[in-house]
Amino acid sequence: MTEQFRLDPDGVAAGTKKLKGAGGRLNTAVTALNVVLDDHDGCWGTDDIGKAFEQKYVKPATDTRKYGADAGTGIVKTGENLDSASTTFQSVDHEHATRIDRTPPE
Numbered sequence: 843m844t845e846q847f848r849l850d851p852d853g854v855a856a857g858t859k860k861l862k863g864a865g866g867r868l869n870t871a872v873t874a875l876n877v878v879l880d881d882h883d884g885c886w887g888t889d890d891i892g893k894a895f896e897q898k899y900v901k902p903a904t905d906t907r908k909y910g911a912d913a914g915t916g917i918v919k920t921g922e923n924l925d926s927a928s929t930t931f932q933s934v935d936h937e938h939a940t941r942i943d944r945t946p947p948e
Contacts, residue, residue, distance in 0.1 A: 849935075854928040858921040865917030872910035879903055 886892040886899070 849928060849931055851928055851932055854924060858924045858928075861924070862918050862921035865914045865919075865921065868917060869911065869914035872907070872914055875910065876907055879907065 886895045
């Protein structure tokens, strides 16, 4: 087990800001992609070639919509949870330091 644990709150905050920003940009990109996918939905027609295309296209396009949105949201949530963990760690650290300061010397 480690003897010391250090947390750089400013470093965590800087990292999570970037992480949440990346997740937000991914969400924006997925939203823009969904607009394009919606605009072109069904444009392949109902002939044999169109039906063959549809069989290979619809599931991956649907999965991209779902998992792209899930990924963006997950990245943002991860950043938020890291912020929360950092805040909790700092609070506990300060609380314990206060208790130690109040402990009378032997």
